Amino acid sequence: MTTATEHPISQQGLYQYHDVIGLLSPAGPGFSGPVAVTTGPDGMLYVASRANPNQPDGVRVSRCTKDGEFLGQFGSWGEGPGEFIWVTSLAFSPQGEAYVADEHSHRISIFDAERNFSRSFGEQGSGPGKLDRPSGLAFGPSGNLHVVDTMNHRVQVLTASGGFIAQWGGLGDHEGQFHMPWGVAIDQTGDVYVTDWRNDRVQRFDSEGRFLMAFGTSGDGEGQFNRPNGIAVDSDGDIYVCDWMNDRVQVFDQAGGFKDLLIGHSGMSKWGRTFLNASPDIERKLELAVQNIEPKRRFYRPVSVHVDDEGMVYVADCYRHRVQIYQKL
Amino acid sequence: MPEADRSLMAHLLRRAGFGATFQELDRYCQLGYGAAVEELLHPEQQPAIEEDVLERYYIDWKESRNIEGALTESVYRMNAYAGLRPLQEKIALFWHGVFATGLAKVLHEKTMLNQIDLFRESGLGNFRDLLLQLAKDPAMIFWLDNNFNHKDAPNENWGRELLELFSLGVGMDGHENYTEDDVKNAARAFTGWTIDDDNVASLPFGKLPWRFCYLPEDHDEGEKTFMGHTGNFNGEDIIDIIAQQPATARFISRHLYNFFVADEPQVPAWQHTPPGDPEAIRILEEEYFRSNYNIRSMLKVLFNSDFFKSDQARFAKVKSPAEVVVGTLHLLGDFTFPKRGIFDVALGCRYMGQDLLNPPSVEGWHTGEEWIDSGSLVERVNFVADQVGDIRQPGVREIVDALFDRTSELDPESIIDGCLELMGHVQLHEKNKNHLAGQIRSMLDRRSGSVSGSPGEHRLAEDTVLHCVLHCMKMIGSTREYQFA
DSSP states (O other), rough: OOOOOOBBBOOOOSSEEEEEEEOOOSSSSSSSEEEEEOOOSSSEEEEOOOOTBBGGGOEEEEETTTOOOOEEEEOSSSTTTTTEEEEEEEOOOHHHOOOEEETTTTEEEETTTTEEEEEEOOOOOOSTTBSSSEEEEEEESEEEEEEEEGGGGGEEEOTSSSSEEEEEEEEEESTOBBOOOEEEOOOOOOEEEEEEEHHHHTEOTTTTEEEEEOOOEEESSTTEESSSEEEEEEOOOOOOEEGGGEEEEEEEOOOOOEEEEOOOOOOOOOHHHHHHTHHHHHHHHHHOOHHHHHHHHHSSSSEEEOOOOOOOOEEEEGGGGHHHHHEEE | OHHHHHHHHHHHHHHHSSSSOOOHHHHHHHHOHHHHHHHHHHHGSSOOOOOHHHHHHSGGGGOSSHHHHHHHHHHHHHHEEEEEEEHHHHHHHHHHHHHHOOOOOOOOHHHHHHHHHHHHTTTSBOOOOOOOHHTTTTHHHHHHTTTGOOOSSOHHHHHHHHHHHTSSSEETTTTTTTOOOHHHHHHTTTTTTTEEEOSSSSSTOOOOOOOOOEOOOGSOSSSSEEEEEOOOOOHHHHHHHHHTHHHHHHHHHHHHHHHHHHOOOOHHHHHTTOOHHHHHHHHHHHHHTTTTTTTHHHHHHHHSSSHHHHHGGOOSSSHHHHHHHHHHHHHHHHOSSTTTHHHHHHHHHHHHHTTTTTOOSSSOOOGGGOOOOOOOOHHHHHHHHHHOOOTTTHHHHHHHHHHHHHSOOHHHHHHHHHHHHHHTOOOOHHHHHHHHHHHHHHHHHHHHSSSOOTOOSSOOOHHHHHHHHHHHHHHHHHSSHHOOO
């Protein structure tokens, strides 16, 4: 089995493959359909697994070091306090609390600094403060929570306790309108970036929700999307977009110009190596399946992207149950 | 449209699909029978479901990791297409029953689902081409051990079932259709037809797709004699010869008749048991050859035939569990957008005796009256009653609203007639209808004190009528006619 100890670089040479964390597992070290990845205030990596409805034990938020040491998990499947059914995203407030969106229960659950359940808010509806399948979450510089309210085709700005502040959007494909938006990111100036999922574009707004620009069209060329979802902005202002159904991550400059492309170069993770060490027959079969090596390394429905302060790019590679890590050069 | 035409259209949609809602029936009736048949035969011309939305919410379905996920994916898709491309789903269900392949052995859910997609895409096309694609289908190769069929160590499993259960059948008209040597030589011709990776274990990063591959170095290049033909045959040559056989025409015709027209004896009996309607089978056999083995053409003849349209054919076939579950879901208008709960509903098929994607053997499910036993009957009736008695279901609400709109004075007879029509033009035997009327009348008596005099004389409280309507729908769901197609 390849371990990809070489460190291939991205299409334009701006990023280098660094490492991978992951293993298909319903509990403990491993993920099960990871849909959100971010760094916590403790510098640790947090990964939310959506899992399989028929294997609900897999639903949880995992905590590990950035080099793959498993530290624990919180949250579980269900509709009670501290539980989720269809987890979509994860964000940390300036106070260090973890906010987790559940698009089945139409609510946001909040976990304290010890990762114990604290409270939740949200109920289904279309009025101010109501939610209909919430997805992306991001906190702005002022500490307000931005929620992508998917089936209301809007972005809502809420207080940390869920109080309504503002909203914008509406169903459509004109400037400032959305069609089932998914991801959201906020840059250092407070500008808000939203992946307008079914319109195959990214829209940028100022902190008051005024439309600034949009980029992207439908397709699989550079600067084109097939249902973009996860989005992040780094300290240089570069924009990272998970181009979900094209199985890649695209990088853009502040003006929306194409910069680079990641397609996935994953090797074997530490957790995967432990698994294979215990299952030598599987490793032997994997080695025989030479023609299958290539797809094993590539992204398969990347859902979430996060960039930390050191320029490390973390991509939740959903159908491969791992987080691929790249270094910005 | 005359009542007779509406009744015929409802019959067509129960057989070529999973039944129709009253709104769909209105549309098809406006279209006319011939045009409706044409539309059904060309599902690819109808809109597709929104795959991106499906995958967004059921994120695991693209790479189903267990049999439950694969089962729910199948049922959701059948239901989602029941109004758009009903025959596409029905023909996939048909071939799944004929080319029965199961997860109990295959253990690779995505590969199994790919096989069902093959039936969706090619199931109405040329039978010879379908058989060739099946021979290259990774799930089938693994299911019947053709990955263990080597030049120096042939495995006859695929070769035998190809002839016995997938094309010729053991025999017809009292004689056998092939010899043991034909089986051995067919197997030799398929040596080297294998898959690139037969690892079924759970891998560190999930399972990877299986793909067909041909290994020429593992193929037996020797001379083979098959069905009277001799040559250095490869698998494709065997399929060409199979497709030309009268026995294949008979076999496919009987299967189509059994699935779409009337319950026949089970396949193992076909060698010695003649068709129930030999003339119908002869017509289908003729079309098989005339159309160069085209399934769509055979079905066009079938749906337009007198034997299909006859009164005797209506409500004369026991619905399969999948037809009961999907037909009822379709009636309810439920799961038109991804939401939780489809798994619990999909399990209904399993509880009624049809574990989709996991047939009991390569012979598939026995059909007709064999669907029914005391346990499965209770499951069938309870399933339908639970679903159609729920006013929160959009389709039930539409039926109730339409009933209230159409009739200002609701008496037992008009409630029953309205429900029967709005549930897809179900036609009850007079005895069953009278029994149902007695039940409804007695219920009205209990809830409103007394209902005497001629029907319709009394204005009843709306909640009383609603209760009776829902009860009536539940009872219709338990009738022989609803459980039959």
